[in-house]
Amino acid sequence: MNDTGQFQAFDNKQRLVDNVVKQVIRLIAESKLEAGSRLPPEMKLAEQIGVSRTVVREAMQILIAKGLVETHHGIGTIVRAVGGEQISDHLALMVQVNELSLDNLHNVRSILEIEIAGIAASQATPEEIKHLSQLVDQLERDSVDPTRYVEADGQFHRFLAQTAHNPLLEILLDSFAGIMKEVRLSVSQDPAVGLSGMPDHRRIMERVKAGDVAGARQAMQDHLKRAREIQRQTIGREDSEGANAPKRSRRRA
Template identity: 35%
Template sequence: MSTRLLINAGPIKKRGRTLSDEVVEQLTEKIQSGSLEVGKKLPTESEFVEAFGVSRSVIREAISQLQARGLVETRHGVGTFVREPTVKDVIFDRSTISPGTTQELAAVLEVRACLESEAAGLAAQRRTDEQLAELERILRALVKEDISRDISVDVDFQFHEQIAKSTHNSHFLDLLRQLGKHAIPRSRLAIFDQEKAMYQQRLNMEHEAIFNAIAAQDADAARAAMRMHIINSRQRMRSASK
């Protein structure tokens, strides 16, 4: 198997960031998704250069950033390996969030309101045209009337992930992923058929307001739209649980 197939990489295109940041993002996603398993030895520097189509200095900087984040470790004379996370690397312990507890989800949504409103504001300022196009693609998939609940949860989470990516600050994405899909209220709510259309319409309007603000590069409007969306989600969840 070729190195390019091994890491499923393609030539990097600079999109408003450094080339090393682009490499870091791709490798971080593969490590967090499990595509690059814990303990696995990474390709050599030369193989990375061939796979990504960048210079050795770019690869060295990217590996240095991954080391700083605790995602990989270099063993002298042996190579660089995907690192096993330690307790101190975990920002949130997911086991403390009970998916079936309304009170716990309400608390998580308070955190999301703070985290994601700022993420939306930064995304409005920093997003690239390519990232906006991807956000629009996800939005169009999300607003389909015939989308199933299971699929809608996945696509909803992708929408928020894409906004976090558009901040160009990987910590927003890391935090969101650690909260996980169970922090999406629609994954918990039992929506009756007669209520589904209205519920979906409200969510669509809120997501579109967030998208429009990011598209317009209006940071204040993006923050307000995201905060309102999460506050409304919290209220809808509480009303449904009564």
């Protein structure tokens, strides 16, 4: 990394820590600090910006909490690759504190995945369709094991997004991955849940294979609607059973 000209000094009257954070975020956004880049040592960075080491240290803690940088002993502070994982962690926290409901997430997920299914039907390659078919076969084999079924389910939806060849769609879908995995694990303890979803996945794959854009969208819409109803019933039942257990963390369905 070039140590000159990247960081700017600023008036001490400003909120020093926030400004250091904003500078680093701006440099990351402008690709002047790329994933894997090493920031200058704490003392050198403080000198470049014109603040104390304490200010830099506090700014780094904020950036670490945001998932933008990470520290490695003997190496220093490294810029992280930013993807859906950081968004997923934040969404999960918002659901836990009741700032978002699962219905909020489901509505946005539906908008994304219905369109993804249509795009896949319009442009998926023979190789991609073959792999999608293999993922459906894997789902059927794993239907008796909730943990493996949930993993296979996530792989199916993520690979479908990859066929759109739009990295932003993948990042957005990944942002739901963590919280949706928890929900799927919760409801998939009933073996019938896995069995009920298998025809949906195969139907989506068949519509994609046929190049049926409208059919693929409809198949995905039907699948997500059915999945949400199962989730609502299961989580609602858990909430009812746990109503007298104040220590239990519960989400709004």
